[in-house]
Structures are given as structure tokens and as C-alpha cells.
Amino acid sequence: MGQQRARRSVLAVPGSNPRFVDKARELPVDTFFLDLEDAVAPAEKEAARDTVVAALTEGGWGDRTRTVRVNDLSTQWTYRDVITVVERAGHALDCLVLPKVTGPDHVRWLDLLLSQVERATGLQPGGIGIEAQIEDARGVTEVDRIAAASDRLESLVYGPADFMASVNMKSLVVGEQPPGYDTGDAFHHVLMRILMAARANGLQAVDGPYLRVGDVDAFRASARRSAALGFDGKWVLHPRQVEAANEVYTPSQEDYDHAKLVLDAYAHATEVRRRGAVVLDGEMLDEASRKMALVVAGKGRAAGM
């Protein structure tokens, strides 16, 4: 099972823009990624590596999880992204984000390359984790094998922008429901596929970006849907999305208190009264209720409740 770090809010930071990198140090996000992929123009790809290395080695990131998104494996940049960033800043890096993963071979390739660079530079073997972005039809159909491809995997990340484009979804607003599909959630299938593959392999599941950054209520509605399914967090693109993500992926105080009540009542029932089920305020509780309460309590504790 990969490391379970807080990933309620995952901030996207263009790796080619030092001003955004500085701003990111002030935001209360759980995780950030310095992007070498789609937020960086082709002409800036190589210079962005230096900016990213400097940002990591200069530090100032507190307890945020530090990650870098490299370019995808269909490009000429990926191997040098990995080698440059890990050789020069591997000691200040927690994970790499691999985009557009379409099969387990992509993850294994990165695992092997990381092992080599770690060995060559004296970094802790296996110390750098992997987050795999699932963002097209092939990634979705292969997601179970992808999720089982490496012990370094920590999370699967949904990429709605590339996904919507790859399946010809009739929408131009990334993360938003496509007009004309009015009766359900057009992303339900892919979110559940990712969540099932992640949980079956002890990984976290992270929802992708919502691009209409001026509409926090719409961001919140999108986050609520994946949080309700069980997702651990969501990408944020703008400071005003950060607080909403931290709130939506943290249990409410009411749910947290209720979970603790369930745990106490169930412990009393099984340990003192030797019963496998108990009624609390008109609700029947059994071992499965205890497990559900443990999830809520665990998420609350991780968020400092």
C-alpha cells in the first residue's frame, strides 16, 4: 500500500512561472505539483526544469507534499524531466505525477528509472512515490492493471480535461457536466472506475481540475460529488478554490462527532455487552457501521480535528 498523505487540495503550479511558484508557498494546500506538462509551453519546457529544481531546493514548503508533473510518455521530454528533477532535487521531492497513463508499462517504466536515479544519487530506494493520471479511454479501461503496477503508486488522479477531449464529450467547460446530459452525472462511471481500482490496491483517489475558476459554488458542487463517492481530494487551480476543497474533503464537525459516537457505542456493545449489533438513536449499528465510522474519524483526524 502506498503512503497515505493528505491530498484534500492539490494545487497546480505552472513550473515555468516563478511568480506562481512563490505565491504557492503561501496557500494552505495539502499538496502541490510543479507542472512541466500542459501548463508549460513547448518552447519553455527545458527552462522550466531549472525553475522547478530551484523551487524545490530553495524549500519553504512546510509540511505540504511536494510533487512535480513530468511530461507524458508520448513526448521527447519525459526521461530528461525525471532525470533532471530527481538527480538535482530528489531529496526535496515526495512524488512524481505521471500524466496520460494508458497502461501498467508506463508506471513500471517510471518505477525502474526512479530506482536507477535513486541508486546513482544515494537517495532512499523507493522513496519517491508515483501519482498516475487517468485521462483517456485507454487509461480507464486499463485502470485496474495500472493501479497494481508498482509499490510506489500513492494515488490515481482523474484528468477531466484530457478525458472529455479524448471521448468527444460535448462540452467546453472542463469538469462541468456536458449540456444535454441533464439526468445524471456524466463522470460517474469514470470516477467509480478510478475509485474502485484505487481502493482495491490501497491507493488514494484524487479528482481533477474544475477550470471555471471564477465560480467557486460550481467548483464546490463538483468537489461534493467526488467527495460523496469517497475521493480524497481535488486539484485546485486558483487560491479561491483552496478553502472550498479543504472544507469539502474534510468531514463536517457533525459527521465527525457522530462517527465518534458510533465508535464508542459499538465498542461498548461488543466489548461490555458482547453483542454484535446495537441501536443508537433509532439506527442499527453493526461491524460495517463501525468501519464506515472509522473512515470518517480517520479523515477528520488527518485534517487535524
Ligand code: GLV
Ligand atoms: C488534467 O490533467 C486534465 O486533463 O484534466
Ligand code: MG
Ligand atoms: Mg491532462
